[in-house]
Amino acid sequence: MKLKDILPKDRLLLKDILPKEGTILKDIKEKMPFQMNKIKVSSFVGPSGTGKSYRAQMVASERNIEFIIDDGLLINNNQVIAGESAKKAPTKVETVKHALFYREEEKQEIVKALKKYKPQSILILGTSDGMVDKIAANLGLPEISERVYITDVATEQEMQTARKIRVTEGNHVIPVPTFEIKKEFSGFLLDPLQIFKSKGKGQKPYISEKSIIRPTFSYMGKFTISDTVFRQILDYLAGNTPAINRVIKCRVQNLGEGVDIYMEVEIVYGFNVVEGLTNFKEKAKKEIEKLTAMNVVRLQVIAKSLYVPQK
Numbered sequence: 001m002k003l004k005d006i007l008p009k010d011r012l013l014l015k016d017i018l019p020k021e022g023t024i025l026k027d028i029k030e031k032m033p034f035q036m037n038k039i040k041v042s043s044f045v046g047p048s049g050t051g052k053s054y055r056a057q058m059v060a061s062e063r064n065i066e067f068i069i070d071d072g073l074l075i076n077n078n079q080v081i082a083g084e085s086a087k088k089a090p091t092k093v094e095t096v097k098h099a100l101f102y103r104e105e106e107k108q109e110i111v112k113a114l115k116k117y118k119p120q121s122i123l124i125l126g127t128s129d130g131m132v133d134k135i136a137a138n139l140g141l142p143e144i145s146e147r148v149y150i151t152d153v154a155t156e157q158e159m160q161t162a163r164k165i166r167v168t169e170g171n172h173v174i175p176v177p178t179f180e181i182k183k184e185f186s187g188f189l190l191d192p193l194q195i196f197k198s199k200g201k202g203q204k205p206y207i208s209e210k211s212i213i214r215p216t217f218s219y220m221g222k223f224t225i226s227d228t229v230f231r232q233i234l235d236y237l238a239g240n241t242p243a244i245n246r247v248i249k250c251r252v253q254n255l256g257e258g259v260d261i262y263m264e265v266e267i268v269y270g271f272n273v274v275e276g277l278t279n280f281k282e283k284a285k286k287e288i289e290k291l292t293a294m295n296v297v298r299l300q301v302i303a304k305s306l307y308v309p310q311k
Helices: 022-032 050-064 091-098 104-117 130-139 156-169 228-241 273-292
Strands: 042-043 065-068 073-076 081-082 122-128 147-150 172-174 190-197 205-214 245-252 261-266 297-306
Touching: 022 091, 022 147, 042 050, 042 130, 050 122, 073 104, 122 130, 172 190, 205 228, 228 245, 245 297, 261 273, 273 297
Parallel strands: 042 122, 042 147, 065 122, 261 297
Antiparallel strands: 065 073, 073 081, 172 205, 190 205, 245 261
């Protein structure tokens, strides 16, 4: 008796039970732990105030690097993925410690994000080779394989202009859009900056959004606004809202990350209360953030009384 005679005729062949070509390798890769030592690490080095953050995305884009580490932040495609900006630190010493991920909890937040997003390459910004080497070592990243210097991408005149702005205006650049860091830097001077630069004929243009801030340690940095200013803005807006007769009470609380505003108003009879207050809240929040650069964490508007106009 031959082997083929004792096997069932509808037997499964090995090719029938194996997954399609390529799926095994894909499944294995997905289940394997992420290896930090496989990331290609590049650095971008230059003295403070010479325009590194301003040019960071350009340098990364030209090398097809999607992830940037700059002053304590992990950035991907114009978005803050993890970390807190070192520019918010109260002193320059604390700023350096934060940028180096000196504290364990700061380091672990970035490491966790790297394991989650699994970048193939990353660009680290710093003021010296020693600084970027230290950042890479603290985060458990491999040694830097490519080093780019500010002198490679900026002229001496451009660097002098950047230094002058840093010294005279106290301005710093963060390579992410203003809306990304507005909450964190509420109470600081924020200005949006958009850059468009062509790489050459037939190549994808380089478009970048950035934020200009004045950090805490700058002598021109943080500013405070009296509660009276908020009340005056709200009084003016309420006076131009047909559904509101007057503001009865207004309380403003600064929460650090922004302001919490509580209002009681008198509604005019004949108007839709819900619609009128909703429109007022939207307008008030927009105007306050525009005029004061403060983030409005919460704005409560309560209809406390009713005003009936005399015929």
